[in-house]
Amino acid sequence: MGSMMKQMGAPAAKELYPSLMELPDLPLEKRAEVQQRAHQRMTAGTDIMSASLGDLSTAAGRDDYTAMQDATQRLREGLAQFESGLAAHRALAEGAAPRSVAMQWFKRDMNLLPRFPAEQAHGFFGLSAFHYFTMLMLAAFALTLVAIYFARMRRVSSLLAQIKSGGKLVAVPPAAVPTAVSSSEPAATSSAPRAVATTTGSWSGQLRVARIFQETADVKTFRLAPMSGTELPFVFEPGQFLTVGVIVDGKVLKRSYSIASSPCCHGWCEITVKHARGGAVSGHLHEQVKVGDLLDASGPYGRFTFRGQEAPSVVLIAGGVGVTPLMSAIRYLTDQSWTGEIFLFYACARLDAVIFREELDYLVKRHPNLHLTLVLNEEPSAEWSGERGFVTSDLLARTVPDLTSRRVHLCGPPPMMEAVRKALTEAGLPPEQVKSELFLTPEVKHPATPAAEPPAAAATCSFARSGKKGTLPPDLTVLDVAEATGVVIDSSCRQGFCGTCKVKLLDGQVTMAVEDGLTPADKAAGLILACQAKAQHDVTVDA
Numbered sequence: 001m002g003s004m005m006k007q008m009g010a011p012a013a014k015e016l017y018p019s020l021m022e023l024p025d026l027p028l029e030k031r032a033e034v035q036q037r038a039h040q041r042m043t044a045g046t047d048i049m050s051a052s053l054g055d056l057s058t059a060a061g062r063d064d065y066t067a068m069q070d071a072t073q074r075l076r077e078g079l080a081q082f083e084s085g086l087a088a089h090r091a092l093a094e095g096a097a098p099r100s101v102a103m104q105w106f107k108r109d110m111n112l113l114p115r116f117p118a119e120q121a122h123g124f125f126g127l128s129a130f131h132y133f134t135m136l137m138l139a140a141f142a143l144t145l146v147a148i149y150f151a152r153m154r155r156v157s158s159l160l161a162q163i164k165s166g167g168k169l170v171a172v173p174p175a176a177v178p179t180a181v182s183s184s185e186p187a188a189t190s191s192a193p194r195a196v197a198t199t200t201g202s203w204s205g206q207l208r209v210a211r212i213f214q215e216t217a218d219v220k221t222f223r224l225a226p227m228s229g230t231e232l233p234f235v236f237e238p239g240q241f242l243t244v245g246v247i248v249d250g251k252v253l254k255r256s257y258s259i260a261s262s263p264c265c266h267g268w269c270e271i272t273v274k275h276a277r278g279g280a281v282s283g284h285l286h287e288q289v290k291v292g293d294l295l296d297a298s299g300p301y302g303r304f305t306f307r308g309q310e311a312p313s314v315v316l317i318a319g320g321v322g323v324t325p326l327m328s329a330i331r332y333l334t335d336q337s338w339t340g341e342i343f344l345f346y347a348c349a350r351l352d353a354v355i356f357r358e359e360l361d362y363l364v365k366r367h368p369n370l371h372l373t374l375v376l377n378e379e380p381s382a383e384w385s386g387e388r389g390f391v392t393s394d395l396l397a398r399t400v401p402d403l404t405s406r407r408v409h410l411c412g413p414p415p416m417m418e419a420v421r422k423a424l425t426e427a428g429l430p431p432e433q434v435k436s437e438l439f440l441t442p443e444v445k446h447p448a449t450p451a452a453e454p455p456a457a458a459a460t461c462s463f464a465r466s467g468k469k470g471t472l473p474p475d476l477t478v479l480d481v482a483e484a485t486g487v488v489i490d491s492s493c494r495q496g497f498c499g500t501c502k503v504k505l506l507d508g509q510v511t512m513a514v515e516d517g518l519t520p521a522d523k524a525a526g527l528i529l530a531c532q533a534k535a536q537h538d539v540t541v542d543a
Contacts, residue, residue, distance in 0.1 A: 041085030048078030049138075082138070203234040204298035204492075209291055210268060215355045218275045219321060220286055221260065224295065225268040236263055236300035238307060238329040239409075239437075242271060243492045245296035246284045255281040256494050258324040258437075259300065260356075262331035272355060274321040301493040303516070304409070304437035308333055311407035313341040315400055317391060317420055319412025320348060325437060326411055327356055334367050342370045343400050345391050347416060349378040373399055390419060393426035404428045410436040462540040463487045464506055472535055478503070478510070479530035482543060489543050493517075494531045501530040508539030 056071035207224035215221055224242075226232055241258045257271040275286040289295070306314055306329045316326040323346055333342060348354050354374060364372050375387040375395070387395060396403055408429065410420055417436060424434055461472040461481045470485040472478070479501055482489045492500040496514025505528045512532035515523075530541070 035088070038085040038088035041088075042082050043085075045078045045080070045082030045085065048081065049075055052078060079138075203300075205233060205296075206294045207232075207297050209289060209293045209295060212289075212291055215272060216353055218286075219272060219355050220275075221270050221272045222285065222289070222295075223261075223268050223270045224297070227294070231266050232269060234300060235266065236269065237305040238263055238332040239305035239325040240300035240302040240328075241325070241493070241495070242269070242297045242299040243301065243494070243498075244271070244281070244285075245298075246281055246289075248280045248284050253281050253284075254491060254494065256301070258302075258328065260324040260327045260331075262328060262335050264332060264335040272321065272324045272327075298492050298498075301495060301497045302437070303497070304411070304435060305329075306333075306407075306409055306435075308336065308338045308340060311340075313343075313406050315343045315345070315396075315403070315406050315408045317345045317408065317410045317412070318347065319416035319420075320353070321355065322412035322416075322437075323355055326409060329409070330360075330363065330370065334363055334370065339369060341406075342367075343373070343406075344371065345373045345375060345396070345399075347375040347377070347391050347412070350376060351379055351381070351384060371399075390416075391423060393423040396423060396427050404430070406433070408434045410434060459508075459535050460538045461535070462507075462538070463543045464540055465543055472539065474534060474536060476534070477531055478528070478533040478535075478539070478541060482530060487543055489530050491531055496529050496532045499529070502527045503530050504528075504542040505533075506540040506542055508535060508537060510535045510539060 052071045052074040056068060056075070206227055208227050209222055210225040211223035213221040213223070236259055239258070241256045243254050243256045245252055245254045247253075257273055259269050260272040261268070261270040273282050273285050276282045302325075304325055308314075314329075316329065318326050326344065330342060330344065333340075344360070346354065346360075351357075351374075354360075360372055364370050373387060373395070375389065375391055376384060377389055379388065400406065404427070408424060410417060410424075412420070421434065421436075425431070458474075459472040460469055461478055462469045463482065463485070466485075466487045468485045468487055470481040470487075472481050479489055479491055479494070481487075489503060490500050492498045494501075496512065497516050499517030499522075502517065502522060505526050510528055510533035512529055512534075514532050515529065517529050518527060528541070530543075533539075533541075
């Protein structure tokens with residue numbers, strides 16, 4: 001009969017069923033044994049339901065529908081075990097006819113009970129008040145388990161975040177936050193900080209566009225707020241960035257943008273985006289996105305951070321929109337009334353291209369330890385009496401006392417970065433004191449389609465699983481070629497930090513400027529970061 005039940009998809013025969021059928025004929029010691037087995041079955045059923053609830057919560061968070069189905073199936077199995085033990089206890093404790101209890105149990109498992117039984121004495125669906133009470137208790141128990149599970153997960157996430165951030169905590173104020181930090185709205189601050197562990201790279205979801213500010217002719221700031229509640233679903237450090245995803249022409253495109261706002265503003269954050277010529281994502285943000293829209297985002301990512309604990313003073317050097325991560329640091333340090341010296345050198349083409357100009361002027365007036373030097377190389381007005389040209393070693397030496405003893409953060413386009421590095425070396429600054437982040441617009445350098453005839457110097461990137469190939473020029477990455485040839489490789493930060501784009505290198509050699517997203521085990525297994533991997537010769541990857 002057991003094999004027939006399995007073939008019919010019915011629950012497997014239960015060991016207590018024959019015992020219930022024989023219960024009137026069992027001696028007392030056997031009855032005690034049945035009672036013990038029933039108790040063990042209820043306990044086992046409870047354990048299965050508890051574990052299944054945890055698995056169900058985890059699977060729901062990952063949108064893993066297969067795992068969700070498996071978890072619900074185990075929940076039903078756990079409930080069936082619990083009910084079988086309960087039926088035996090009922091037969092022993094209530095004096096009910098064991099054979100009747102066993103038959104009702106059997107019919108329920110075989111779905112033979114009528115949908116609306118005539119015997120209303122047992123309530124709807126053939127259940128008694130005792131059953132309803134038991135089910136209510138089980139539901140309360142399940143809710144308690146879920147609450148305990150999420151409390152444990154929050155604690156684990158907090159501990160992991162502290163480990164990732166070197167055990168340090170970020171000072172973040174309570175709900176009283178600045179109401180605005182756009183170029184025309186100076187920031188305020190709260191005086192009661194609270195310690196919150198960072199959650200670097202641990203979040204992905206959607207954020208609501210709460211405000212849009214036009215900073216310059218081709219630069220906009222997008223204020224992003226949580227979809228619900230009053231606090232962001234993540235904590236970031238000054239200098240980190242978010243990866244934003246949008247759908248353009250039916251394709252999901254992702255780009256990374258620095259967070260320009262202060263971490264003290266934990267109710268929202270801001271990204272400042274320049275409309276790059278030919279830029280698909282920046283163009284979409286500037287031309288299509290409006291207040292109230294939702295944006296897919298993940299992060300925060302990046303180690304180009306400064307919170308004032310790393311050095312007693314700092315020199316910040318920015319070019320164009322590369323000022324955004326440095327602005328986050330300036331806002332944070334001034335929010336915290338940091339007493340160290342802050343020197344900002346900001347290179348732009350013209351005065352009307354200076355992002356956050358009004359706010360920077362305001363902050364300089366309020367904070368005597370903040371020193372601003374604007375350097376313009378194309379300013380047409382003869383009235384401009386400030387610095388012209390570029391950031392040079394002479395400018396740095398005569399503006400910053402004891403330059404060689406200070407920490408430097410540098411962010412801007414590649415030509416500017418290279419020139420400033422040379423200037424810093426000429427000024428005698430040790431390389432280890434210079435922290436930098438390359439500010440690129442990768443969306444404009446990707447080829448729209450693979451080249452028909454590869455140049456002689458270009459390598460070939462073969463994608464083994466997809467059976468596709470594409471040319472791999474020295475200045476493009478494996479991820480660039482994958483996108484151009486229609487091969488799907490998941491990616492997020494595109495800066496080598498998150499590890500989302502890890503693929504296995506099957507043949508050839510690559511170089512990677514950043515490898516932070518790879519663990520020693522990843523490297524030993526031959527994994528590479530597609531967003532960073534470049535090659536001079538042919539390569540093959542598992543994608």
